Amino acid sequence: MKGRNRKLFTTQLAYNVRQALRNFPAIKVDKKRDRMYIVLNGEDPEAIMARCRKIFGIQNMSVALKVENDETAIKEQALNLLTETENVRTFKVSTKRSNKEFPIGSQEFNQVLGGYLLANTENITVDVHQPDLEITVDIRPEATYLTSKKIQGATGLPVGSSGKSLLLLSGGIDSPVAGYLAMKRGVQLEAIHFHSPPYTSERAKEKVLDLAEKLTFYGHSIKVHIVPFTALQQKIHREIPHGYSMTVMRRMMMRISEAVAKQEGILSLITGESLGQVASQTMESMHAINAVTNYPVIRPLVTMDKDEIIRISEDIDMYDISIRPFEDCCTVFVPKQPKTKPKLEKVEQFEVNVEYDQDIQDILSSVETVVVEAKNKQEEEMEDLL
């Protein structure tokens, strides 16, 4: 990653890390060019690492020991690191010396420190190719940082660094996973949900808000636009041949989503579609549905199997919410035999009969927008109570 792009990413990442760690008031986040330091100031490193593992944009991380720029001090702490790590038979020292005032060169210091460690341990040898433990010594002007074990981060890009997208969030298993995967590539989300009271219940809406809340864990607060869809759905049910009603309903959802995206200055849509999963997700259906918008429609799950999707859903703790048994707007008015291969020309013909422009205008003027805050706020509240 280069130049200004990198700066953008690291700035976003530093912001995200500060947000995610705001329950640890004593820490200080110190952003350097190619890495970031979290100065603990007494906070619990384990808890902080656990939280950081969920932050997209972190490749790997390790606990670093800050030592003064003094040969003896570095040696002692390095020895501690080595002896405290379990199952180490071989090690390697890699020194970087950006502080040229430090009297020993990096190559030489590798040998000095390696020799010291060998002399003070038993049954541990050096292996420069595949060591069990690599001890990195980063000698900087302000201090020396010692790190050892690397822990895999969540990878991906910092949320917010790839702009914003509007997620069509139904309450099922797929769409939250789609949102999560988009976030992994740095997308900040807003969500749109189609609500058809009284056919769909208040609980279905809460379920969607709970899912959105789970998603906030990986990024920022999420605006959820709740669209009153009942009247238009009834109209479609009345006016459109049943085999095509589902396709038309989806097209309406796309139109409304695009309009909301436009209002919010969002440039793309995300759906949880997976090829061949249901009638609306055949190639023909996607073609017919997609035809109403020229906004990019991101479909992170399009080639995934259902069990892969379920596995991710479980991993990110959404599955139990997703399977709560409430109807959503896609499952009411489901025709007995929806067309699996709808023809675009026919769909367009049928739609001529529905004068939907005014309906969409009405809907847009009565969208309810809820800002779902990161859970941390409530967590904090609960912790205060206890």
Added chain:
Amino acid sequence: MIYLDNSATTKPNPQVLDSFTKASTQYFGNASSIHGIGMDAERLLRKSREQAASLLEVYPNEIIFTSGGTEGNNLAIKGIALEHQNRGKHIITSSVEHPSVIETCQGLEALGFEVTYLDVDQSGLIEIDSLKKEMREDTILVSVMHVNNEIGMIQPIKEIGEVVQNYPKAFFHVDHVQGYGKVALDIQECHIDLCTISGHKIHGLKGTGVLYVKHNVRLFSLAHGGGQERRIRSGTENVAGIVSLVKAMRLAKENQPKLDEKLTSLKNVLIEQLHSLDRVVINTPKINSAPHIVNFSVRGLKPEVVIHALEDFDIFISTKSACSSKSADESAVLIACGKDRDIAISGLRVSMSYETTEKEIEFFCQKIKEVIKKLSEVMG
């Protein structure tokens, strides 16, 4: 007001009350409901359970929330007896237990259980040898309190636990109601299977409590229904009460070391001052006793009269325990410790809290002196 009856009940800590009010208004949902409000309540309940567990250094699923000490003791004793009666029907407890233990055992005797009430020595302590003698193959439960509510002695829980440990069929229950927050107790180290704690004795609210039930211990439920609390205690969870309890537990545990220091020095002052008075006999043993309780008798003076005389100075103390004060005149605990009847019928208890000050204790000592002198003149 000088409130020195903290073993009967304590004044709720304002922070605890605040948590209760907030939890009642913001998390009023039924924790078993599947909607969001229910889920929030459930999440709060889960957090509370985790915190209670970490305070007691046990697992979250070992925490059963109850309505307090009496329920906890009943559930532990009856729950074990009814569930495991085919292993044996013998129960061991002591003669100085709280009525919620003694009477529960008596109730079980009526159902055909056999109960041994261990004698205690002059300090009120169980002798390990006599426990060993009474342990049998059909003993299914040993129930002993940690800190005595009337005179404050501390039972040798760890040693008792080690004895019970040798009898795989027997469970060990500890009534920790007076001990929590005053005298530390290590549930694991003492091999405890069941442990009762009450909220209102630790500046929480009445109607709240915990029964620790070790994960592999089965109890017969005394409240069947919705299956809450590991199916051991059904009933809609009192989330706000539980939150307040766990907060009180945290505050009590955090303050314990400081409190111990303070109360021990106040207790020493009290004992020294009281000891110098005519007619006064100190019933609380010098060693192995909790820092917050001082029990003493004023020979020849009716304790009620002393209490009411002190009340005129806005000082509140008690006769034996509030739970026993409605029954006969003499204190069963003092009798069990081998005290003469005239001492056993004239027991008075001072029990302190974190709010008790040195000044209050000085004032109390001065007034009790005056009261005893004055009453002695009248009564001759």
